[in-house]
Amino acid sequence: xxxxxxxxxxxxxxxxxxxxxxxxxxxxxxxxxxxxxxxxxxxxxxxxxxxxxxxxxxxxxxxxxxxxxxxxxxxxxxxxxxxxxxxxxxxxxxxxxxxx
Numbered sequence: 180x181x182x183x184x185x186x187x188x189x190x191x192x193x194x195x196x197x198x199x200x201x202x203x204x205x206x207x208x209x210x211x212x213x214x215x216x217x218x219x220x221x222x223x224x225x226x227x228x229x230x231x232x233x234x235x236x237x238x239x240x241x242x243x244x245x246x247x248x249x250x251x252x253x254x255x256x257x258x259x260x261x262x263x264x265x266x267x268x269x270x271x272x273x274x275x276x277x278x279x
Contacts, residue, residue: 182212
C-alpha cells in the first residue's frame, strides 16, 4: 500500500475488513506503506514526490510521458533491486510460504 492520497489506504482497509469478515481470526492483516516505511533513498521519497507531481500538471505529464513504454520497463526492473533490506524482511515474515 502507498499512502499517496489516491484512495490506496481506503482500499487496503476495505480489503482488511473483508478478510476479517470472511476469515475472522484465522488471518492477520497488516497494512504497510512499503515505499515510505521500508524503501531506501530515493525510493522512500516516492509518496511526497507523487503528491507534489499531482499538484503540478505539467510535471505530472512530463513524468507520465517519460515513464511509459521502454523507459518504464527498465525502471521497473531496477526498483526491485533498489529497495531496502527491510522490504525483503517484511516479505519473508508475511509471505504464506515463508512460515512467518
